[in-house]
Amino acid sequence: MVSRNERIDHKARLLKGLDAEREVQLDDAFTNHVEDILRATRTRECRLEIDNAIEVYEDALNRALYELLEKHMATGNLSLA
Numbered sequence: 813m814v815s816r817n818e819r820i821d822h823k824a825r826l827l828k829g830l831d832a833e834r835e836v837q838l839d840d841a842f843t844n845h846v847e848d849i850l851r852a853t854r855t856r857e858c859r860l861e862i863d864n865a866i867e868v869y870e871d872a873l874n875r876a877l878y879e880l881l882e883k884h885m886a887t888g889n890l891s892l893a
Contacts, residue, residue, distance in 0.1 A: 823877060838869065849861040
């Protein structure tokens with residue numbers, strides 16, 4: 813089974829290859845969550861915030877990839893290259 817980090821890394825690289833501008837927008841969303849983590853004072857709070865930030869980042873990657881896929885399918889372009 814692929815780890816969450818490997819899965820996210822693969823999605824981020826795929827997205828960067830398809831739409832480099834989109835990655836910057838996703839990184840901003842992730843950075844906002846990291847700031848929340850740094851403000852958390854308790855260790856348990858930090859772990860929860862880190863998990864939340866990772867989930868939000870992966871969800872954003874999924875949405876961006878699905879949008880690009882839908883765009884390609886709508887134009888009849890089944891090639892993602």
